[in-house]
Amino acid sequence: MWRIKLACLLLIFVQVQRVVLGTHDVYIVVMEGDPVVSYRGGVDGFPATAVDLDEEMDVTSEAVTSYALHLRGHHDKLLDSHLVEGTYEKLYSYHHLINGFAVHMSSLQAEFLRKAPGVKHVERDMKVQKLTTHTPQFLGLPTGVWPTGGGLDRAGEDVVIGFVDSGIYPQHPSFAAHKTDRYGPVPRYKGKCEKDLVTQRSFCNGKIVGAQHFAKAAMAAGAFNPDVEFASPLDGDGHGSHTAAIAAGNNGIPVRMHGHEFGKASGMAPRARVAVYKVLYRLFGGYVADVVAAIDQAVQDGVDILNLSVGPNSPPTATRTTFLNPFDAALLSAVKAGVFVAQAAGNGGPFPKTLVSFSPWITTVAAGVDDRRYKNHLTLGNGKLISGLGVSHFNVISVQNELLKYNNLLCRASSSIISPNRLTNWF
Structure with a gap:
């Protein structure tokens, strides 16, 4: 009987704590100490994990695995020692590119963690938004870059592009594997493939080599509606499929609409592989905490390129320097790990202060010139x-x-x- 009473008292205490603490939001907490990609030793019992730019990191090695577990355990220990169990929810542990975690908690708890030893920075999560046939010829690819890489039939061969976007529609002919030369085993890449919730078929087919979705922050924020959104890598509005086809879509895909022919489409690197990291959804866009988790996972998986047609709705408010935030810090570590990162400049402009790509260490791509005059x-x-x-x-x-x-x-x-x-x- 006394155990039942104790359990009831604990439950009441937790509920009272929630009422006192107020409304919960998602926060990203950045810790002191290096993440896996930049750790060069110094912690007793854990050898260095960082490698030089001309070396490839083995993410399955004992050194990487043990240090990642050490960081994750340190995150849990901090939360357990400073917050009451049941009043918060840890969503992600970041350990590969940044040392930190995402947690659903109150503003009072966030202030408490800001003062905790070992905490470098606490930032409330922000929303992000999507940033949006003849192009290869206009850029001169058939006579320029493509021949240097083995010609059209080999352009992008063995390159894995990670798309942090709204997912993929795998049935689209731009991503078909059966109408092209057979794809061999993908080198280096170790990402996983989720299955379609309805058909239970894998999203991967040789052309698509990875497919994962990230929505924990969106769910914690109450923005994710399972009746409308797909809790899978399936593309809900076409944005992710569009960007993936531009970069890595198969060559020679007929473009037809309402019986009219609009030529044939091709990606810029038609033999490149596609790795999908879904973070954007139809009704609300996405959240930085999910985006950072996707970037962290993509670099661990071994992508060669990160394509980001995603960015914040506005500059960060927690720091005066726009690029000193968890999102851009993760991109810096991705570059240090040897990944080429390209991000769209934004949907605004041409007015001042409309750019939403702040990292000076990545390639920011804006609208340029074209030869299209209809x-x-x-x-x-x-x-x-x-x-x-x-x-x-x-x-x-x-x-x-x-x-x-x-x-x-x-x-x-x-x-x-x-x-x-x-x-x-x-x-």
């Missing part, structure tokens, strides 16, 4: 041709303009010049 024509009934720029190229002959078809104000105001019977729209 010139379309409007032919009137009297044979007069009006030319102008359209949003796309469209080969449709003699389609009546719906705006003028129903005798609206424009039609009545100019009936002596233009009538529905005399107008064709070639857009």
Whole structure:
């Protein structure tokens, strides 16, 4: 009986603690001490794990595994000794690129941890957003880079690109493995493949070599709706599939829409492998804590390139220096580990202070120039041709303009010049 009473008292105590502590949010806590990629020794019983740039780290080695477990245990010990059990939830331990963790807790608990020995920085989690056929020819790839890498049939061979985005649609022909030369075993890469929740089929096929999703922070924040979002690497809105196809999509994929041909599409490195790290979702975007976990995992898995069409909604508020935050610190460690990192500059501009890619150690990609000018024509009934720029190229002959078809104000105001019977729209 006394055990039941004690259990009830503990439960009541935890609930009271939650009420007193107030609303919970996700926080990222950065600890003192080096992560795996930059640890060069100094902790008794744990040999150095860092390697030179021309060396490859064995993430399965005893040294790496034991030091990673040491960091994770240190995170748990800090939480257990400073916070009441049941009043918080640890979501991730970061140990490969940064030394820290993500935890769902109250603002009072966050303030308490800020003053704890060994804690370097505590930052409330932020939301992130998505950043958004002829391009290979325009860039001169067929006569430039592709021949130096073995030609079109070998462009990107054995390179693994990690896409931290909204997932992948594996059935798309840009990611098919059966219509290309057979892919051999992927060197170095050790990532895992999740299965489709409905079909139980793997997302991987030889072209796609890794597929994982990260949503613990989104779930803790109450943003993830399982009735709308896919709790899997499946792409919910096409953004991730779009970026993956641009970078690594198969060559010679016909582009058809409503019976019209728009040429053939190709990725910039059509033989590269695709590794998917889903962190973005349809209704809300994503959260930094999930993004950092994905980046940390991708580098552990052995990607060669990280592609990030994702960024914060605004500059970080916890530091005056925009790139001194867990996200950009993780990217710095990724570069130190020999990974090439490319991030989109953002959706804003051309106004000042609209850039949301802050790391000086990565490649930030913004919109540039192109040679696309869709010139379309409007032919009137009297044979007069009006030319102008359209949003796309469209080969449709003699389609009546719906705006003028129903005798609206424009039609009545100019009936002596233009009538529905005399107008064709070639857009």
